[in-house]
Amino acid sequence: MLRVGVLVSGGGTNLQAIIDAITNRQLQGVEIVTIVSNRKKAFALERAQVSGIPGTWISPTSFANRSDFDQAMIDHFTTNKVDLVVLAGYLVILGEAFINAYEGRIINIHPSLIPAFCGEGFYGLKVHEEAIKRGVKLTGATVHFVDGGTDTGPIISQKTVEVLEEDTPESLQKRVMEEAEWLLLPEAIGLIAKGRISIKENRVLIAIEERD
Ligand code: GRF
Numbered sequence: 001m002l003r004v005g006v007l008v009s010g011g012g013t014n015l016q017a018i019i020d021a022i023t024n025r026q027l028q029g030v031e032i033v034t035i036v037s038n039r040k041k042a043f044a045l046e047r048a049q050v051s052g053i054p055g056t057w058i059s060p061t062s063f064a065n066r067s068d069f070d071q072a073m074i075d076h077f078t079t080n081k082v083d084l085v086v087l088a089g090y091l092v093i094l095g096e097a098f099i100n101a102y103e104g105r106i107i108n109i110h111p112s113l114i115p116a117f118c119g120e121g122f123y124g125l126k127v128h129e130e131a132i133k134r135g136v137k138l139t140g141a142t143v144h145f146v147d148g149g150t151d152t153g154p155i156i157s158q159k160t161v162e163v164l165e166e167d168t169p170e171s172l173q174k175r176v177m178e179e180a181e182w183l184l185l186p187e188a189i190g191l192i193a194k195g196r197i198s199i200k201e202n203r204v205l206i207a208i209e210e211r212d
Contacts (some may be wrong), residue, residue: 001106005034005082007090012044012078013177014088014109014185019051020187021186029193034080036073038092059148060092061081070095077102084192087146088185091123099148106146106198107192109177113158118151128169139163139172141180145199154204156197178204 006015015035019121021027035048035055048055058076063069074097077085085110087094099106110118116136117127131139140160145153159180163172191197196207 001031002029002032002180003031003081003083004076004086005036005084006032006086006088007082007092008035008037008042008044008088009039009042009091010042010089012042012089013045014163014181015044016047017161017182018086018088018186018189019047019053021190023199027186027190027193030189033082034076036076038090044089046154066095067097070097073098074101084189085146086185086189093150094146096148099146100159104145107143107156107188108146108151108153109172109181110142110144111139111181112142113138113140113160114144114151118142120150122151125169127174128172131163132167132172139176141176141184143184145204154199154202156191156204156206157184159184 006018008015018027018032022032024031032053035044035053037045037055037057038059042058045055045057057074060066060069063072085102085106085107087106112118112127114129117130138160140158143156144151144156145156147153161176161179191206198205198207
């Protein structure tokens with residue numbers, strides 16, 4: 001079993017997609033062992049409760065400094081024996097100590113086709129606002145490993161979504177979630193659980209599925 005810890009900040013629809021994929025057995029060999037939010041009121045924590053998965057709140061604002069927060073996060077994930085950290089709409093930039101402790105074992109979902117509309121400041125509706133402003137005809141989502149930069153880690157998978165003329169940032173955000181994010185994230189976790197993912201020179205290689 002791959003022991004997954006999910007980090008959230010908001011509504012948690014990506015978290016829900018992972019939970020649903022496990023429940024309907026599309027995603028096998030995976031167990032969510034902890035859900036951590038930096039916001040006490042995040043609806044994602046209610047989803048955790050409904051699903052019977054331990055949810056907790058760890059916020060940088062409750063610590064004297066960043067390194068204490070990082071250490072508390074490392075302790076929490078180590079205690080829970082987490083193999084893979086999944087950022088599912090997590091809005092805190094992780095500290096170096098945490099990233100080093102879980103190097104190659106943290107993945108994130110970003111709502112654009114990286115390297116477009118990503119990096120510092122590109123989160124939430126802003127990403128979709130900029131895509132519409134630039135007039136791109138295709139956007140999408142990307143699952144990638146997390147390294148020291150913002151949205152710079154090796155790319156695992158991407159999926160395109162059409163931008164319609166009548167799209168608002170809100171309608172585009174919704175379609176990118178429905179058509180790309182909710183599919184990509186469980187799929188990427190499944191590939192990692194099956195040991196099919198490796199990183200070579202900053203590029204992700206996906207091994208062909210072995211048939212039995
Ligand atoms: C998603 O668009 C995700 O890509 C972005 O934040 C949003 C999170 O939504 N980083 P939810 O909390 O999973 O509903």
